[in-house]
Amino acid sequence: MTTERHPPTPSRSPRGEVFVSADELARLLTGDRPPIVLDIRLANDGPDGRPEYAAGHIPGAVFVDVAADLQSEPGGLAGRRPLPDIARLQSRAREWGVNDGDAVVVYDSAFGTKAGRAWWVLRWAGVADVRLLDGGLSAWAGRGHEVSTVEPAPPPGTVTLSAGHLPVLDADGAAEYAAAGRLLDARAPEVYRGEPAEPRRPRTGHIPGAISAPTHGNLTATGLLAGEDTLRRRFAGLGADGTAPVGVYCGGGVWAAHEVAVLAGLGIPAGLFVGSFSAWEADPRREVTVGDDPGR
Structure with a gap:
């Protein structure tokens, strides 16, 4: 009997461990275990970014608000955006549908400069596989990929988070x-x-x-x-x-x-x-x- 051999999955470069292209993300979303996609909005001129998200996002992407989800109460020597409480972050991540071992992709409408906060916070909290969409939503749409206005309702996740995984x-x-x-x-x-x-x-x-x-x-x-x-x-x-x-x-x-x-x-x-x-x-x-x- 001949044993079928599959080629090994190529290892990612350091850059590939942190960033993902729009076309690669589109391919991953059709796979057997697609990544959890989080839409990170931080409105410049409003209380939150949900209206932007509602107007169009990557299909299946879950809305995440920087001020509400990725920081704790600001003020004084803690600065404008202190680290979030780890228990609350874990609760929110489970609401986003994240499980231990899941791959996560984060993006925004600002070429990744705001979604970088989500990349960092989740990596700091112990999520090992988090990547930034290179170019953000504009790169996704610019490559002809679908943009949706349907808000998903993911099943609750079971991820366990702990602080201190990044310096x-x-x-x-x-x-x-x-x-x-x-x-x-x-x-x-x-x-x-x-x-x-x-x-x-x-x-x-x-x-x-x-x-x-x-x-x-x-x-x-x-x-x-x-x-x-x-x-x-x-x-x-x-x-x-x-x-x-x-x-x-x-x-x-x-x-x-x-x-x-x-x-x-x-x-x-x-x-x-x-x-x-x-x-x-x-x-x-x-x-x-x-x-x-x-x-x-």
């Missing part, structure tokens, strides 16, 4: 990384410089010693992730060549999470300062630097 920086840790020239600021360049001053914010500028590394600089003009060689050159020029871990922060721990994902795709370890600048600026003991110079 986290507090303000002291961020200061140490900055002093060593290994803290990246993922915000827009003008925000890094402290322009313009905002009356509603106690202070503007950046953590002394931090290096400007806007997360949008990791994307092409069409919102797709830049090529690996391009990204390696970019981060090497910023002092993140993989020889030592780096830290990343932004305003509230969203864009920085995307940059941590990009670095993970290059095999470069990075810790997230979850409180980010919103936590740093709330502490009057912490100095702030304005302008282009890191100020180390």
